[in-house]
Amino acid sequence: MTSIRQLFEYQFMVNAFEAGTIVAVVAGAMGWFMVLRRQTFAGHTLSIVGFPGAAGAILLGLSANLGYFAFCVGAALIIGAARESVTTASYEDESALIGTVQAMALAFGFLFVSLYQGNLTGLTGLLFGSFLGITNAQVIVLLLVGAFTLLVIGLIGRRLLFASVDPDVAAAAGLPVRALAMAFLVLLGLAVAEASQITGSLLVFALLVLPPATAQALTGRPLLGIGLSMVIGVAVTWISLTIAYYTPYPTGAYLTSLGFAAYVAARLIRVALDRPRARVSVALPVTSS
Amino acid sequence: MSVDPLLGLLGGILSHEFMRSAFLAGTGIAAACGVVGYFLVLRAQVFTGDALSHAAFTGALGALAAGVDLRFGLFGATIAVGIGIGLLGQSARADDVVIGSVFAWMMGLGVLFLSIYISGSSGSNGSNGTSGVSVLFGSILGLSPEAALAAAVIGVGICALVVLAARPLLFASVDEAVAAPAGVPVRALGIAFLAIVGLTAAETTQAVGALLLLGLLTAPAAAAQRLTTRPSRGIALSTGLAVVSVWTGLAVSYAAPSLPPSFSIIAVATAIFVGAAAWTKATGRV
Numbered sequence: 098m099t100s101i102r103q104l105f106e107y108q109f110m111v112n113a114f115e116a117g118t119i120v121a122v123v124a125g126a127m128g129w130f131m132v133l134r135r136q137t138f139a140g141h142t143l144s145i146v147g148f149p150g151a152a153g154a155i156l157l158g159l160s161a162n163l164g165y166f167a168f169c170v171g172a173a174l175i176i177g178a179a180r181e182s183v184t185t186a187s188y189e190d191e192s193a194l195i196g197t198v199q200a201m202a203l204a205f206g207f208l209f210v211s212l213y214q215g216n217l218t219g220l221t222g223l224l225f226g227s228f229l230g231i232t233n234a235q236v237i238v239l240l241l242v243g244a245f246t247l248l249v250i251g252l253i254g255r256r257l258l259f260a261s262v263d264p265d266v267a268a269a270a271g272l273p274v275r276a277l278a279m280a281f282l283v284l285l286g287l288a289v290a291e292a293s294q295i296t297g298s299l300l301v302f303a304l305l306v307l308p309p310a311t312a313q314a315l316t317g318r319p320l321l322g323i324g325l326s327m328v329i330g331v332a333v334t335w336i337s338l339t340i341a342y343y344t345p346y347p348t349g350a351y352l353t354s355l356g357f358a359a360y361v362a363a364r365l366i367r368v369a370l371d372r373p374r375a376r377v378s379v380a381l382p383v384t385s386s
Numbered sequence: 387m388s389v390d391p392l393l394g395l396l397g398g399i400l401s402h403e404f405m406r407s408a409f410l411a412g413t414g415i416a417a418a419c420g421v422v423g424y425f426l427v428l429r430a431q432v433f434t435g436d437a438l439s440h441a442a443f444t445g446a447l448g449a450l451a452a453g454v455d456l457r458f459g460l461f462g463a464t465i466a467v468g469i470g471i472g473l474l475g476q477s478a479r480a481d482d483v484v485i486g487s488v489f490a491w492m493m494g495l496g497v498l499f500l501s502i503y504i505s506g507s508s509g510s511n512g513s514n515g516t517s518g519v520s521v522l523f524g525s526i527l528g529l530s531p532e533a534a535l536a537a538a539v540i541g542v543g544i545c546a547l548v549v550l551a552a553r554p555l556l557f558a559s560v561d562e563a564v565a566a567p568a569g570v571p572v573r574a575l576g577i578a579f580l581a582i583v584g585l586t587a588a589e590t591t592q593a594v595g596a597l598l599l600l601g602l603l604t605a606p607a608a609a610a611q612r613l614t615t616r617p618s619r620g621i622a623l624s625t626g627l628a629v630v631s632v633w634t635g636l637a638v639s640y641a642a643p644s645l646p647p648s649f650s651i652i653a654v655a656t657a658i659f660v661g662a663a664a665w666t667k668a669t670g671r672v
Contacts, residue, residue, distance in 0.1 A: 135482055138433050138482065138486075141486070192427075192430060192432040193427045193432055193604045193608035193611075195432070196432040196436065196600045196604040196605075196608075197600075197601060197608060197655075197656055197659050199436070199600060199601075200597075200598050200601025200602075200604070200605070200656070201601060201652060201653070201656045203597045203598055203601075203652075204598055204601065204649045204653060207523045207597075207648065207649055208645065208649040211649075221497075221500065224522070225500075299493050299597075300490065300494060302486055302487075306483065306486045306487060306490055307490055310483050345505060346498055346501050346502070347497050347501050349493075349494055349497045350494045350498035351494075353490050353491045353493060353494025353497075354491060354494055354495070357487060357488075357490065360487050
């Protein structure tokens with residue numbers, strides 16, 4: 098009990114927990130749709146684009162925050178526009194394009210860091226996150242952007258779900274499928290920019306893919322799944338921050354390991370649940386007769 | 387007159403041993419990337435290549451943290467993960483979410499190894515951090531002549547292997563459903579191919595680093611596939627473009643030392659891809 102109180106004696110730990118909670122909730126919701134829409138590769142690219150954004154902003158003397166948001170949302174717009182302009186493009190074409198964009202983005206990030214001649218901690222902080230330096234102002238920015246993202250996804254959620262599950266039927270029913278896809282990518286860009294500030298550009302997946310994938314392995318119901326995804330994300334973040342406080346190793350390592358453990362456990366539970374159910378359905382007629 | 391400065395630049399480049407090593411290793415690595423990348427793009431397995439680059443990072447840092455030779459962990463991890471993805475995936479093509487989840491965790495482990503390694507020897511803090519960064523972004527100018535020769539030989543070996551298996555691999559990649567009844571061992575080929583992609587990823591990590599190798603694997607291959615639909619030409623073109631990217635990138639970084647060579651190489655490869663895409667669009671070819 099005393100050690101827990103000690104954890105919150107420092108303002109930077111309070112900020113880290115507040116920021117981590119906001120980011121985990123937003124990433125849990127956005128990631129759920131991303132996993133459903135099979136856009137993990139696009140999400141990964143958005144997160145990587147945040148790296149040159151932040152590094153470039155620091156090089157110009159601006160805040161890393163601004164760089165994350167500007168580049169992630171910009172990249173979302175470009176991916177969305179490229180998607181619309183080449184409607185006939187095959188999947189392999191699209192993934193080759195995304196792969197190239199991704200490598201180029203990382204190369205620019207590396208260039209900016211080496212031009213800045215920044216220290217190594219700065220580089221690893223941008224790539225792998227550092228929760229120690231989060232200021233009160235940053236928490237407020239995260240909260241505002243996070244609230245906006247959740248509000249919009251709440252408004253378009255039903256239609257987006259329909260358009261994600263069956264785009265052809267949704268389009269026939271008069272839903273603006275393309276506009277929804279574009280809006281989703283921009284919101285995803287915002288969520289990625291938020292998460293990058295906690296996990297770093299390379300570990301965004303820890304919050305954006307693992308909790309939603311875990312939730313989708315456990316339940317197929319949308320609202321329950323999104324809620325579960327948020328809860329798992331927040332739990333993993335809190336535990337990781339606590340362990341990281343007491344050990345010399347980075348938060349990112351704990352975030353990904355715990356998230357992955359939850360995912361594996363969920364897949365195992367799914368397998369275990371599916372088996373008895375098959376047996377029960379066979380046994381039922383016998384007991385009823 | 388216009389040739390003179392170029393020749394002077396070339397002479398200047400080749401007078402340094404580290405530049406000769408970089409060109410030797412870079413050529414072998416680029417050729418391997420061009421050939422393997424062509425099939426990777428054709429088989430729509432770019433995302434798998436992405437996962438393997440993460441394995442390269444974690445494997446190399448794991449080896450460094452454990453105090454063994456970096457290349458041991460690098461080659462071991464990428465080849466093992468390549469085979470693993472091949473075995474797990476349905477008909478040797480794994481699911482996006484599974485790959486994403488596994489490599490998110492692998493990156494996390496990599497970070498753990500990085501911090502163990504950096505904090506491990508407190509005396510030489512700076513140099514440990516630098517070799518951690520060179521795993522991420524490559525250090526083609528730091529290769530010893532022996533390492534460069536080994537990289538070139540492995541690169542040529544990879545090219546020879548893939549070219550030998552090119553016909554059945556092409557058949558299996560383009561039309562799996564027809565290739566299997568025709569007696570092509572589709573699954574075994576898929577797994578063997580991923581093992582070779584793993585080997586290539588480990589090779590390329592030495593040149594441009596784990597984070598940038600995807601660019602050298604995909605950009606020249608994607609450019610070649612836009613310029614020609616004929617496989618034999620496409621493979622040759624992809625290889626040629628990859629080699630040109632590395633040569634030009636090295637020359638640019640020699641002329642402008644503030645640009646890291648990994649950046650220049652990827653920038654040239656991307657420019658070639660953008661150029662090829664623009665040209666096919668302008669001429670109306672698909």
